[in-house]
Amino acid sequence: MRPAGSVPGREQPGEPRTPVTVVGVGADGWHGLPEASRAALRAAEVVVGGGARQLALLPEDEVRAERVAWPSPLRPAVPRVLAAHAGRRIAVLASGDPMFHGVGRALAETVGAERLRVLPHPSSVSYACARLGWPLEDTGTVSLVGRDPDTLTAALHDGRRLLVLSADAATPARVAALLRERGYGPSALRVLEQLGHPTRERLTPAAPADGWDAPPGDPLNIVAVECRRAPDAPRLGAVPGLPDDAYEHDGQLTKRYVRAATLAALAPAPGELLWDVGGGSGSVGIEWMRTHRRCRAISVERDPVRADRIERNAAALGVPGLRVVRAAAPDGLAGLPVPDAVFIGGGLTAPGLLDACWDALPAGGRLVANTVTLESEALLADRYRRHGGELVRLAVSHAVPVGGFTGWRQAMPVTQWSVTK
Incomplete structure (x- = not known):
């Protein structure tokens, strides 16, 4: 019998080593998954996902596993949820690339990387760079999911391109307000929604933060920022020794x-x-x-x-x-x-x-x-x-x-x- 509180991948001596499979999925859902990812979900006894919206991407006639939504806050819940289903074949559904600002990190820290099988999907950042024609290696990324919006300030430099991972539909307006407050009102913003979805993907036209008045759109969005510092704004460099x-x-x-x-x-x-x-x-x-x-x-x-x-x-x-x-x-x-x-x-x-x-x-x-x-x-x-x-x-x-x-x-x-x- 498995000791109370143990989780898959941290087995006691003599216990079977059950890997946890993490499957990345995009806005295109089941139809956008490669066969290896589909097979892993079909074989699972339990599928854990980010909520009803994400779990609903899986067709019930294809994936017959028990479906479990992550509780909030997620990070402290990971060991508890895995322990509750120890000994069963567990698949975790994650948005895009699970190892890029995703649940993959928490899972690796909990069960160990050697007990984790990750099947990634293109991340929202990869999709955004593809749509915008921005080189991925030259584009900065800031996540505002569960983070203070002021975190974005340290990434602002004239001429830099940034992709901001949104927490919700109101994030683009918060980003525009912060840019105005920090002297980057001339920056150009675009919002990219439902990236990868065959019919609901949407890109808003570029607009300066100074005049941003777009109403909240889809909560599944990413904000593209081309940073432009206002002429009268202080220049804050990237090395120590600020004015x-x-x-x-x-x-x-x-x-x-x-x-x-x-x-x-x-x-x-x-x-x-x-x-x-x-x-x-x-x-x-x-x-x-x-x-x-x-x-x-x-x-x-x-x-x-x-x-x-x-x-x-x-x-x-x-x-x-x-x-x-x-x-x-x-x-x-x-x-x-x-x-x-x-x-x-x-x-x-x-x-x-x-x-x-x-x-x-x-x-x-x-x-x-x-x-x-x-x-x-x-x-x-x-x-x-x-x-x-x-x-x-x-x-x-x-x-x-x-x-x-x-x-x-x-x-x-x-x-x-x-x-x-």
């Missing part, structure tokens, strides 16, 4: 050139987690997350006004997933996930802070700390002697008017210690 005026701040901001050097020392990589301790305006954590969509950051800030400001900055700059912890460090660090890197932008003299950050890092983790005070500089010099790394002083001067001439005005030099544990 200081891109942030709402009260002066507690790691300035542009020091920030760029700080991010270079932190060296973010996809999937890594940063602790931004003493968040201020959140600039370092925000630009860490902007380097790659899988980068994560936690900003620790004790001032509630600044903490709220960090959240606003994160949303405005396209990384609403930045987590803000409203607490003083080091106490506020307790229980946080293990970081890959830590940045300390303030509060270095707080008792135990530097030790707590150092102790939290695993081997190979990076720590970067900045200061402008002699007292904190002495702490960093001591740690440099003990742990090595690199101790540098960053000095930036700006040209300013001096009477009828021009001279240099130097900002306070910043001492930076960076080290790999």
Whole structure:
């Protein structure tokens, strides 16, 4: 007898290894499936799908399996649904390519890739690029399914082509509103509905976001965006060192050139987690997350006004997933996930802070700390002697008017210690 809570693919010793088959299906339904996919669905004892609409794509005289709709939210339900039908031949119906923003990822993480048989169908992105004549490899993709619309902001760059995966029929209007708000009102939008369906496929004519007034259409849609920045909109590049005026701040901001050097020392990589301790305006954590969509950051800030400001900055700059912890460090660090890197932008003299950050890092983790005070500089010099790394002083001067001439005005030099544990 199978132990309670087990799922196909995570069998106990001696149990049969039952694969889970994942079948991608398009808007053309059963008639668009290749024979291998049809055979897998005919052979299934249970077919799990995204809802009544998706399950209805299968003709009852061809697929006689029990039909089960995924509950919401889907991700935590995956192990439970699979366990409920353990020992039976399970087929999962997925939209398009199951491994592209689809249920395939959750299934692979649950049962293991070796127990998964995936039969993909062309994704909506492939169909959209085919209809638009856009090279797939040069087209960006942003999913707004279950995600904050502000996520789109980080992908906006003048001249870039984007495909936005819609959550529902209202998504195109939300996209148009966000483009207007972020200075991309001249961008051209098209909505592609029911891609692949023999009779219901529809492409709306291109229209600028500034004048978008199309009523909601079919919920199964994708939004194509040709990004065009308004002449008076700020230009936000793809590398660290955004202009200081891109942030709402009260002066507690790691300035542009020091920030760029700080991010270079932190060296973010996809999937890594940063602790931004003493968040201020959140600039370092925000630009860490902007380097790659899988980068994560936690900003620790004790001032509630600044903490709220960090959240606003994160949303405005396209990384609403930045987590803000409203607490003083080091106490506020307790229980946080293990970081890959830590940045300390303030509060270095707080008792135990530097030790707590150092102790939290695993081997190979990076720590970067900045200061402008002699007292904190002495702490960093001591740690440099003990742990090595690199101790540098960053000095930036700006040209300013001096009477009828021009001279240099130097900002306070910043001492930076960076080290790999």
